[in-house]
Amino acid sequence: MTKIKKMSKDEIQKIVLSALGFIALIYCYFTFFLGPLNRSRETMAKTIADTQAKTASSKTEMKKTENLERQAKEATTRYAALRATTAEGAPIAWFPPKMRNFFAAQGIDKAGVRLESSGPFKQPELTDWVRDVWTVDLPLSDYDTLGQAIAKLENTEPLLAVQKIVIRAVPEDPQFQQVSLTAQTALFAQ
């Protein structure tokens, strides 16, 4: 107290000024220099951790895909084969001639084919496929030939399922029958 009392007014002003300068220096240092630097460093450290984690998980993901590729080889080949059963263009343009030619090759002429309905499958996995229902009218066929033709159709067209068969004897010639087939096909949507 005695020392302070000895200080002159000028000295006290200078001490106060020095203290203010010191406070200002500390404030500026932490607010404008060290603070932003630390924040930026923390942000970068966090970004590095995130990026490294992302990179590590991505590498695992790539390995998984490689394994999946090996496992899915059979499925991929089979899928390609099933997809190849769908010809280019609109089904209404190529499916009826295909069926006509097929039955003609089996000895059943004048097959008439018409599209009854077309729509998506209810299974979500088959969004790329279209479910078409066709009616095939065979005006004249003998039973034996019909059986063989249907057997061949079922064996060569895996994505075709005959849902309904109607066979009627031809009144004038009981040896022959009129046949109507309702078949569902799964065709790849283009």
Next chain:
Amino acid sequence: MALQLNLLHEQFSEQRQRQRDPLKLGIYALVGFGALLFLWYGWNAYQTIQIRSQLNAAQAEWEKVEPKVTAAQKRADELGKIIDSTKILDGLIDQRFYWAPLLGKLAACVAPNIQIVGFEGNASESGDAATLMIEGVSAAREPRAAAEDFRQAFSETLMKNYTEVKVAFRNLEDLDTLATLAGVPTPTAHFVLNVSFNPKPPEPGAASAETPKPEVTTK
């Protein structure tokens, strides 16, 4: 003892006064402290630069990996979709009901005195049920018995290959017209059969258990 006189007392006092000038001391302290803070800032800045270089390296690696990962994820999705679609399509193929074997079995059951005039068959989409309607004419001295023989023969044939087989007459009536069978006029009957079954093949043990053994009668 020599007498010492300080003739420059005032000058010394002023010099001492100058030396302990609080502002000057404060400036020295501030400069010193400022230098320490500057060094500390420099150290932090050096660490930050190092971290920045690490970040750049990590980002460069990620930029190299990212397109490959995106492609891999796309391919994985594609493969997953292919696998799922193939499973469903295989299911559809396996669920199909094959009509050709059934038509073959029907032909094998039709005796020369039976004529089938109409056939209508429906298979469910799920492949677990099929129904048939068979319309025909039987000719024999007992035409109803001939129709019943056909019904039984067809029913037994179906039971060998399918489950839940039901073969029942919807209609069976004598006709007024006679059919010539081996040059002999024979009475005829018109019949309609309703058939339903599950296309699932019977289990090997179950078939023998379900089929009743023929009764042996001794006279």
